[in-house]
Amino acid sequence: MSATERRPGHHPDHHTGHHSGRRGLLVAGAGFASLTLAVALKRAHGPALDVAVCDPGLEAGAARHRGRAYAVAAGPRRMFEQLGLWPRIAPAAEPMRRLVISDSRVGDPVRPVFLTFGDGTEAREAGEPFAHMVEAEPLAAVLLDAAREAGVRLVATGVRAAVPGPRAMRVTLDDGAAEEVALVVAADGARSALREAAGIGWVGWSYPQSGIVATIQHARDHEGRAFEHFLPSGPFAILPLRAGGDLGHRSSIVWTERSADVPALLGGDAAETLAEIERRFGHELGRIALEHGPSAHPLHLGIARSFRAPRLALLGDAAHVIHPLAGQGLNLGLAGAAALAEAVTGALRLGLDPGTDAVLRAYEQARRFDTVAMAAATDGLNRLFSNDSLALRLTRDFGLGLVDRMPGLKRFFIGQASALRGGTPRLLRGEAL
Numbered sequence: 001m002s003a004t005e006r007r008p009g010h011h012p013d014h015h016t017g018h019h020s021g022r023r024g025l026l027v028a029g030a031g032f033a034s035l036t037l038a039v040a041l042k043r044a045h046g047p048a049l050d051v052a053v054c055d056p057g058l059e060a061g062a063a064r065h066r067g068r069a070y071a072v073a074a075g076p077r078r079m080f081e082q083l084g085l086w087p088r089i090a091p092a093a094e095p096m097r098r099l100v101i102s103d104s105r106v107g108d109p110v111r112p113v114f115l116t117f118g119d120g121t122e123a124r125e126a127g128e129p130f131a132h133m134v135e136a137e138p139l140a141a142v143l144l145d146a147a148r149e150a151g152v153r154l155v156a157t158g159v160r161a162a163v164p165g166p167r168a169m170r171v172t173l174d175d176g177a178a179e180e181v182a183l184v185v186a187a188d189g190a191r192s193a194l195r196e197a198a199g200i201g202w203v204g205w206s207y208p209q210s211g212i213v214a215t216i217q218h219a220r221d222h223e224g225r226a227f228e229h230f231l232p233s234g235p236f237a238i239l240p241l242r243a244g245g246d247l248g249h250r251s252s253i254v255w256t257e258r259s260a261d262v263p264a265l266l267g268g269d270a271a272e273t274l275a276e277i278e279r280r281f282g283h284e285l286g287r288i289a290l291e292h293g294p295s296a297h298p299l300h301l302g303i304a305r306s307f308r309a310p311r312l313a314l315l316g317d318a319a320h321v322i323h324p325l326a327g328q329g330l331n332l333g334l335a336g337a338a339a340l341a342e343a344v345t346g347a348l349r350l351g352l353d354p355g356t357d358a359v360l361r362a363y364e365q366a367r368r369f370d371t372v373a374m375a376a377a378t379d380g381l382n383r384l385f386s387n388d389s390l391a392l393r394l395t396r397d398f399g400l401g402l403v404d405r406m407p408g409l410k411r412f413f414i415g416q417a418s419a420l421r422g423g424t425p426r427l428l429r430g431e432a433l
Contacts, residue, residue: 023049023182024179024181025050025182026169026171026181027053027184027185028055028159028184028194029188029189030054030144030154031187031317032136032143033187034053034185035143035147035152036079036083038147040083040337040338040433041341043084044345045348046151049348051151052152053154053155054157054158054173055156056156056158056174058144058155059156061141062144065136067136069134069135069136070133070329071328072093072331072334073328074128075424075428076330076331076335076338077131078427081430082430089134089139091138092135092138094133094134094241094242095240096239096240098225099116100225101228102227102228135252159173159194160172160174168181169181169183169355183312183355183360184312184313186312186318189316190300192318194312195304195318198310200314201306202305204301204302204303204321206300208258208260209234209257209258209386210256210297211324212255212257212294212295213253213255213294213297214292215250216252216277216289216291217245217288219248219285220249220286221243221248222240222249225240228325229282231280232386233257234255234385234386235256235325235382235386236253236280236281237254237255237327238252238281239327247286247288253277253281254324255277255294274288277294299323301323301379303372303375306364307319307364313363315336315340319367319371320375322375323378323381324378325382326377326378326381328378335424338427339367339425341433343363343366
């Protein structure tokens, strides 16, 4: 085990069975937001702040993320640049320069385009892609390497319990090791055990839909274009990836389908599955082939009633889960990491306890409104488009066409998706902590 993977109870300065890092921070869960938070804090504070990331999935390394890809908005990309990580991530990233939105049925011979982003004044004024598609496995590898280099303790075990006290949180891990830290970050997923143990409520529901993800090879160049086809069962997104594969070009698909129909759609052999994808994928990118997947995942919406409890902050899916149609789940988590890093750093530089309610309240206030707004927007869009009502179809197509003719409104939507609007955390603006 490397120096950054020591068990908390084996700290070289203490032999009493627990770590005395009351200025330290422990993160439960090794997702992208968790690792980004850990790297940002260690880069800002070095040896003065002990940071541990605990997750039994660390044993599998980056490979557990194989086959997934995410849209990284311009704000989080600037954060990665500020942390010195973007040059390592860029080889696995494909700029998303244009987004084309259509509304049709699966069998329609023509898919009329009602809205495009990225090919007009709003793109020239932005001066940069509004997002990059990044494959998950290399992104995880970069973050894990950066965490080790920064001195983050990577501990391949889960958190059994976290009990708050007046001056510290006492943490017990699944392997029996214990320590005291100033702050615990619960990033242990949508079914967060730490959130439940803290008595934080959860508001949400399950959709009668599943998200099907796969990596597709195709013969023609996507030229950085993303497609969002709104179909009666849910959106079908084609998202550009880096070139490669036997056919020369690649894309990721995120296909929303009624959960009841998934077994029939994916239950056949590979040729039948590919035929179902091709019906929705279309022929614009030429011949297609499956590279990875597909895999189906039930879809949910949920938001924690609070993002904090005594000496506990919620991050990522432990705080919020949204519909994937806007591709903003990862960006919400990364924005949370930026806000929490800023709140903790502000306290530490004043010599204050980073686990106090004032620090956690500042974090929650920075993220609560945007999170609820994004959840409401994705839920509303899904309900508006995931149906075959003629009246709703005419109304929404008129609305999409109207937005397409209003550059100011398009710039607003790009700003929202890019996380570049005012009031965002410093890291998302490309500024140091």
